[in-house]
Amino acid sequence: MKRLTIGVLAIYLASILLTGCTIGDTEYVLDLEVVVPQGNHVFSINGSKCTQEEAKLYLCNYQNLYGSEYGMNLWEHDFGAMHEDETLEAYVKDITLSQLANIICMNLLADNKEITLTDVEKRMVEVAAEEYYKSLSQAELDYMGIDLELLKDCYERYAIAEKLYATLTQGVNEEVSDDEARVIRVQQIYVSTQETALEVQKKLAEGDDFASVASNYNEADTIETTIKRGDYPYEVDMVAFNLDNKQQSDMIVTSNGYYFVKCLNKFERELTEQNKISIIAQRQKQQFDDVFHAFIVASEFELNEEIWGDIDPDTTGVITTDSFFEVYDKYFN
Numbered sequence: 001m002k003r004l005t006i007g008v009l010a011i012y013l014a015s016i017l018l019t020g021c022t023i024g025d026t027e028y029v030l031d032l033e034v035v036v037p038q039g040n041h042v043f044s045i046n047g048s049k050c051t052q053e054e055a056k057l058y059l060c061n062y063q064n065l066y067g068s069e070y071g072m073n074l075w076e077h078d079f080g081a082m083h084e085d086e087t088l089e090a091y092v093k094d095i096t097l098s099q100l101a102n103i104i105c106m107n108l109l110a111d112n113k114e115i116t117l118t119d120v121e122k123r124m125v126e127v128a129a130e131e132y133y134k135s136l137s138q139a140e141l142d143y144m145g146i147d148l149e150l151l152k153d154c155y156e157r158y159a160i161a162e163k164l165y166a167t168l169t170q171g172v173n174e175e176v177s178d179d180e181a182r183v184i185r186v187q188q189i190y191v192s193t194q195e196t197a198l199e200v201q202k203k204l205a206e207g208d209d210f211a212s213v214a215s216n217y218n219e220a221d222t223i224e225t226t227i228k229r230g231d232y233p234y235e236v237d238m239v240a241f242n243l244d245n246k247q248q249s250d251m252i253v254t255s256n257g258y259y260f261v262k263c264l265n266k267f268e269r270e271l272t273e274q275n276k277i278s279i280i281a282q283r284q285k286q287q288f289d290d291v292f293h294a295f296i297v298a299s300e301f302e303l304n305e306e307i308w309g310d311i312d313p314d315t316t317g318v319i320t321t322d323s324f325f326e327v328y329d330k331y332f333n
Contacts, residue, residue, distance in 0.1 A: 056145065060140065062096050093313070109291070110163065129148060130148065189259065
């Protein structure tokens, strides 16, 4: 059996490609039965197949979006000796397989719930497909082996996945208080041993400047940072979020070390508003997960490993398309 890690949320791929492929930390590990090649499909879920053409479409876009991350061509960068499964090519292929499996699962669930596209949405799918198709070079069309009708099907699957998510997350409580979402700005000192913590405690008690002591003792990556509830151990939260501006804590003992915190701003308004959006999104995701997970564990997955193994990213520079998701967003968002 081949194990495949599947992120929950296919519909947000375009917006989170360069920061991760799931929202939150939930992942599903699915068992794919490796089968003897039959036909040209890459994998099937409950009989619904993903074709080579659809897989290459996503692979092209992911390879160029990931490959040009941070304004550099990562395909040309030497990362040193790596395990075969840790190459950029392997990573992009894993992302492609994972997200396509997500989309097909969501479409099957949408079919069970009789969720379909309206005539207006179908027309938007057609227009998006036509625009993206015209953007493809002959080399890209040859590599994918895709035609306009199949491209429309791909956009339709993507739109249905998005609509399923919107449907299943209706009714989520969108009220988030300032205190629940509050983000604060602090200076921190973290040390790993009690002996060092006692030294820090003594210097702060004697009136030494917090930032100066931090520069000499802090083992964390940064001294000044912003935090929201849950970022740090519970013991730190309980103290830090009750500090007033310019007030500093005494030693805070946790299971993984010792903290000292000085509050610079107990209410970062803009960051708090952004965190409210994240909290609502997490609530939506949890409501969606409750239904989606039950569907996944009852599904059957088969991977045509021979065909999938023969499909590789084209890193020659001839295949440059990366706008599949961008064109979709133009019409649906």
